[in-house]
Amino acid sequence: MYGKMRDELLTKLESIRSEGLYKAERVIMTPQGADIAVKGGQKVVNFCANNYLGLANDKRIRDAAKRAIDEWGYGLSSVRFICGTQEPHKQLEKAIAGFLGLEDAILFSSCFDANAAVFEPLLDADCAIIADSLNHASIIDGVRLCKAERMVFEHNNFDDLEDKLRSAAPRRLRLVATDGVFSMDGDIADLGRICDLAEKYDALVMVDDSHATGFIGARGRGTHEFRDVMGRVDIITTTFGKALGGASGGCVAGRAEIVEYLRQKARPYLFSNTVPPAIVGGTLKAIEILSGSTELRDALESNTRRFREGLAKAGLDVRPGTHPICPVMLYDEKLAHQMADRLLAEGIYVIGFSFPVVPRGKARIRVQVSAAHTVAQIDAAIDAFTRVGLELGAIKK
């Protein structure tokens, strides 16, 4: 039988290649950071990691992770509820819930798992989930696992959200699910309007804040802080694999009973191994650092402003906003990949994004600014984008 599948796969792979959509992995030869080396030895400045606060290789976090291994071991060989819960797991749940301003939290191996876990136990076929059309793949998959009616509102269209909420009125429970920050566009969800509508139509609000936790909002608590709706969001899922040290792991934070119920019913919690001590120790340290000072999120904000202003002045089409995700719109798939390759040759590591990660005809280079970038690196990137943009016709002379 495999021969038939092999032929099918080879045909599909060829068509991905010929459409210019093939995603190759570029191997890096150093720890994650602003300065990295790619295979072959070339040193480049990294502008495509989710290492927003530069904590991915922070010595304090590395030391905390090593201490956690020495004290608590390498792994637990168990799910949480059998014999996989140690004191640091409880500490991290308390720390992340406190940081987010919610009552409790439950850990998962990733935010992908957190999103796979959160909907199915809480909502059944008599309920409705009303989801933004640009939600992350893991929310979409999590919603698919749940029997609730799935309704999708057009991204950022609050008339459409209101229509959907109105038509969900007969349902026993309603929940609006949205990214806090949309990862391909850097848009920050208007949680004020979402919470107003959710309250008007008696719905719960769930936010995936993976691209916000640690740096969005005056104290880096996330989109709910930025939009001044702390206390009005019922559930937040987030990752430890981006700003909070960048290793892996995630959580669902929320109201106490929601978290307690998920501990009884969430399948990725009941049937998957516990988060290892090194990650728990490292994430606890990241939360401690960010709770004590806003220095890193302030540096990120200032780097982002400088970069966005520089590119706009050069004449590039950057999606407006304030988030460190800066999408440089090129629209054409091949141009996006060609420009990313040319920038790499100039020592600026960025990646072109094309379908199916973004809609067809909306190809772009998604630049991600970090607090770890120096002003000189930001300025060098602006120069390289300007040079290459002129050369390839992305900037009109």
Ligand SMILES: Cc1ncc(COP(=O)(O)O)c(C=O)c1O
């Ligand atoms: C919005 C969003 N949610 C969830 C995830 C998944 O997070 P994790 O890497 O912890 O599985 C990502 C990562 O790409 C993301 O961007």
